[in-house]
Amino acid sequence: MSEDIVTINDVQPEAKNEKEYVDFSEKSLSEILDIFSGMLEAEDHHDLYKNAEHLKAAFYKNLKKERAAVRASATDDGESSSDSEAPVSEEPRDIPFSGEEQRFKEMYSKYKIERAEYNARNERQMEENLVTKLGIIDEIKALIEKGDVSHGFSEFRALQQKWRETGPIPNSRYKDVYETYQHTVEMFYDLVSIDRDLRDIDFKKNLEVKTRFCEMAEKLAENKNVVEAFRTLQKLHEEWKEFGPVAKEYRDSIWERFKAATSVINKKYQAYFEEQKARFKANLETKTALCExxxxxxxxxxxxxxxxxxxxxxxxxxxxxxxxxxAVARKDSQKIYDRFRAACNSFYDRRKAYFDSFKDEMQENLRKKIAICEQAEALMDSEDWKKTTEAFIELQKQWKEIGPVSRKKSEQLWKRFRAACDKFFENRNSNSDDPSVGLYLNLKSKRALLKEIEAFVPSGNEEEDVKAMRDFAERWNSIGYVPIKEKAKLSAAYKAALEDKFPFAEKELRSMRQQSRKPAARPMSEKERLISIYNKKEAELATYENNIGFLSQSSGALMKHLQDQIEASKAELAKLEAQIKELEKTENTEE
Incomplete structure (x- = not known):
C-alpha cells in the first residue's frame, strides 16, 4: 500500500507553521521599542518575523492612544465648566512622541531590509537543496541501473542520510520530488533480493523508528493544546517520510496505526478550528455592530x-x-479594524476642528462682552432714568445673544457687567418715582407669559383648551401696561401665539370682549365682588411667581421690587379670603 501522508496541507511543515499571536497591546511605547530592539539584536529570524507585525500594530495603536490623551489633556485645560461655555483646544508646538515614532520607523525599516535579505538567502538555499535532492534521486537510480545493489547498499544508506540532512526545498516542487524519492527508494529495496540480510536489517530498523513514531502520535492525543499537538504531528509526518519502507507484512498495519493516530489529532484540530471559526464569526458580527x-x-x-x-x-x-x-479571522482582521479606526478618526478630527474654530469664536465673544461692560460702566452713573433703562435692557439682551467665552474669563466678566447694572438700577429705584419702572416690569412679565403660551401643548379636548386659552387671556390682561413703543409688536405676537395654539382664539377673545361690555343682569353682591377681585389678584400672583426667575441674573434691586409685589399680593389675597369667609359665615347664619 502506498503511504499517502494524511496532513492538512501536503507541504513542508517548516514552511507552514501556525504563528501564535502574541498580545503586545498592554505594553507601553518604550517597552515595545525595547522588545523590538532586543529581537533585532538577537537575530532570531523566526521570532522576529512572527512578532514584527504584531509589534507594529500595538505600537501605533498605543501611540494613537497616548497622543489622544495629550490632546484631551490640552482640551480639558481650556474647557468651560458652565452650561454655556465650551472647551478650547490648544495645539501643542510639537507632535507628541515623535521621537519614539521615528525610532520605531528606523527599526522597522531595518527589519524589512533584513527580512528581504533573509528571504532571498532562503530562496537561494532552497533552490540549492532542490538541486541536491534531485541529484540524490539520480544517484539512487544509478545504483538500481547497475544491478549490483548488494555492494551499493552502504552508498545507498549514505545517500539516504544525505537526503535527511539536506534542508527544505521550494513548496511548489515538494510533493512531486518527495513522491519520486519514495518511489525510487522502494524500487531499490524491491531489487535487494540477493542480500536479504542487509535489507531485513534496514526493514527492522525502519519498523522500530516508525513504531516509535506511532507511539508518539498516539501520545499526542492526550495533549490539551490542539495546535501544539498538530504541529508536532506534522513534524512526525516529515520524519516518517525520511525513513524507508518496512517489511511487506508490516507495511499496511504500521501505516494504518500511524494513520489512525493522525486521524484523531486531525479531527481535534478540525473541531478546534470549526469552533474558532464560529467564535471569529460572532466576534466579527460584534465588531461590525460597533463599527456601525x-x-x-x-x-x-x-x-x-x-x-x-x-x-x-x-x-x-x-x-x-x-x-x-x-479576535476575528485573519482575512477580516485588518479590514474591520481599519473600518473602526476610520470612524473613530473621523469623529476626533471633526471634534478637533470644532474646538479649533471655537477658540477663535470665543475670542470674538470676549471682545464683545468687554465692550458691553465698558458701555454699561459708562452709563451706570446716569440720571436719565428712562433712556438709560432702555439702554441697559438692550445691553442685557445683547449679552444673552453673545456666545460663551473661556471659563477663567466668564465669571469675571459677568460680575463686572452685573455690578454696573446693579449700580444703575439701585440708584434709579432709590431716587426716581418714574412710572416707567413698572412698565418695564410689565413688559418682562408679558414676554415671559408669551413664551409660556408658545410652549403650551393643546390637549385636544376643546373644553379644556378653551379654559386654558381664557386663563392665558385673563393673566395677560391682568398684567397691565407696557412701554408704548413695545405695545403693538407685543400685542401682535400675543395674538399670533394664541391663534397658533387655539384655532378658536379669535372667536373666544371676541366673546370675552362682548361679555365685558354687557351690562350686568343684576348688581354684584359684595361676596361676588370680592371673589372677582380675588381671582384677578390670584392671576397676578401666578404671573409674578412664574416669571421671578427672569431677573435672577439682573439687578438685585429689581428682584427685590418684584418680590415685594409678590408679598403684597399674598397679603391682599389672605385679607380677601378672610372677608369672603366672613360673608359666607353670615349667609349661613341668616339661612
Missing part, C-alpha cells in the same frame, strides 16, 4: 461642546467594547 455605531456617531451633526463631550464618551465606550470583543 461609531460611524453613526462620526456622522452626527453636533453643535455644542456638551454634545461633543457626550459623544466622545460614547466613542471611548465603543473602543473599550472593541478591546473585549475578541
Amino acid at each position: 455605531k461609531a460611524e453613526e456617531i462620526a456622522g452626527k451633526a453636533i453643535e455644542s461642546a456638551k454634545e461633543w463631550s457626550r459623544n466622545a464618551e460614547e466613542i471611548v465606550s465603543l473602543q473599550e467594547q472593541w478591546k473585549k470583543a475578541g
